[in-house]
Amino acid sequence: MLDTAIIGAGPAGLAAAHALKERGLPYTHLERNSGVGGLWDIEAPGSPMYESAHFISSKTMSGFPSFPMPDDYPDYPSYKQILSYLRAFAAENGLDQRIEFDTAVEKVDKIEGGYRVTRANGVTSDHAHVIVAPGVQWIPNVIDLPGRYTGEVRHTVTYRSAKELEGRRVLVIGAGNSGADIACDAARSADRAVISLRRGYHFIPKHVFGKPADVFADEGPTMPMWLEQRVFGVLLRILNGDPTRLGLPKPDHKVFETHPLMNTQLLHHLGHGDVTARPAIKDIEGTVVTFADGSTEDVDLILLATGYHHAVPFAQELMGEGPHPDLYLTAFSRNEGLYGLGFVETNGAAYVLMEQLATMIAQHIEDREKRPDRWQQFERVIATDTPDLTRGIRFVDSTRHAGYVDGVAITKYLHRTAKRMGWTIP
Numbered sequence: 001m002l003d004t005a006i007i008g009a010g011p012a013g014l015a016a017a018h019a020l021k022e023r024g025l026p027y028t029h030l031e032r033n034s035g036v037g038g039l040w041d042i043e044a045p046g047s048p049m050y051e052s053a054h055f056i057s058s059k060t061m062s063g064f065p066s067f068p069m070p071d072d073y074p075d076y077p078s079y080k081q082i083l084s085y086l087r088a089f090a091a092e093n094g095l096d097q098r099i100e101f102d103t104a105v106e107k108v109d110k111i112e113g114g115y116r117v118t119r120a121n122g123v124t125s126d127h128a129h130v131i132v133a134p135g136v137q138w139i140p141n142v143i144d145l146p147g148r149y150t151g152e153v154r155h156t157v158t159y160r161s162a163k164e165l166e167g168r169r170v171l172v173i174g175a176g177n178s179g180a181d182i183a184c185d186a187a188r189s190a191d192r193a194v195i196s197l198r199r200g201y202h203f204i205p206k207h208v209f210g211k212p213a214d215v216f217a218d219e220g221p222t223m224p225m226w227l228e229q230r231v232f233g234v235l236l237r238i239l240n241g242d243p244t245r246l247g248l249p250k251p252d253h254k255v256f257e258t259h260p261l262m263n264t265q266l267l268h269h270l271g272h273g274d275v276t277a278r279p280a281i282k283d284i285e286g287t288v289v290t291f292a293d294g295s296t297e298d299v300d301l302i303l304l305a306t307g308y309h310h311a312v313p314f315a316q317e318l319m320g321e322g323p324h325p326d327l328y329l330t331a332f333s334r335n336e337g338l339y340g341l342g343f344v345e346t347n348g349a350a351y352v353l354m355e356q357l358a359t360m361i362a363q364h365i366e367d368r369e370k371r372p373d374r375w376q377q378f379e380r381v382i383a384t385d386t387p388d389l390t391r392g393i394r395f396v397d398s399t400r401h402a403g404y405v406d407g408v409a410i411t412k413y414l415h416r417t418a419k420r421m422g423w424t425i426p
Contacts, residue, residue, distance in 0.1 A: 348407015
């Protein structure tokens with residue numbers, strides 16, 4: 001039978017291995033670190049994990065469909081609990097026993113009939129298929145700062161603990177979920193805490209009327225997106241009030257048009273004066289930062305919460321040169337036999353999508369040998385189909401949101417596609 005190489009043993013790589021093993025398909029599984037878990041392993045070199053990190057979607061909606069998260073987990077598990085969950089998933093399904101740990105991949109090359117995988121130690125192996133699942137938060141997007149700064153600058157990929165902020169005057173640049181988390185750490189630990197935002201955001205509480213926000217949304221009535229945006233926009237104004245009163249910029253977009261910012265703790269700390277919000281940086285001289293509104297802050301540590309590049313250095317020319325890999329339904333390459341998992345940017349539950357997509361990939365691989373007509377049929381779909389997976393949401397024009405998909409839209413389309421192909425997915 002035709003062998004598949006899986007690169008990476010984080011959640012996406014584990015989902016791929018599980019799907020292939022369930023169908024008795026041969027595979028070779030490579031992981032550069034010494035254990036499973038991907039970025040959730042805080043001890044893994046280059047991991048972006050930090051001690052205060054928690055899931056931003058609830059345990060109810062977020063686990064692999066075939067392996068729900070434990071009942072005794074809190075609504076929003078910590079990074080330690082997610083790592084334990086992933087390792088339990090691997091052990092329960094016998095996936096960890098088949099992984100080549102401490103094995104980095106240097107290069108993936110296209111050859112006749114498949115791909116050649118070259119490990120960092122020079123060992124090569126040939127495979128009919130390759131599933132690229134290395135994770136996306138390993139290569140930091142380090143921005144240039146205007147002016148001349150003489151203090152310490154670090155990307156948040158290096159951040160681990162609030163203890164690092166004690167006695168410091170800290171400026172966090174960027175207000176994604178990690179930036180908001182770290183600004184809250186600074187509010188509790190630093191001598192001075194400031195967060196700089198280029199745009200305003202809609203802050204979604206983790207609980208709405210006592211329920212996790214995603215559970216509340218899932219149990220609610222189905223509405224057209226324009227109405228859902230209007231209803232949730234009103235609800236957030238009722239729950240959070242006017243964010244500009246706390247020094248935050250007014251959002252320049254409707255709710256759901258950016259990746260969800262699930263952190264109302266930041267609003268709490270802003271309201272208590274523990275952290276100060278500033279606009280974009282205009283200039284820096286020494287340790288004094290001047291912002292677009294003319295205000296200044298004297299800080300000795302700048303943390304860049306400016307995101308990550310979705311690059312795949314060992315297979316970049318195969319995956320495409322855009323801000324995200326060129327993958328149909330976020331998983332199927334235009335190069336026959338090449339797949340990617342874990343690259344989806346969505347407002348939905350990523351692990352659910354990973355298992356659904358992994359199941360589809362496995363069935364497509366199985367079709368190549370057992371049902372070649374159906375294999376060719378889907379290869380034509382990959383080459384020609386261009387579905388709209390936005391559900392009518394006009395996502396903001398940014399690198400992160402290039403190729404962004406709505407969780408509801410892609411889930412429906414995956415089920416529709418699987419049914420058309422005669423496949424089954426969770």
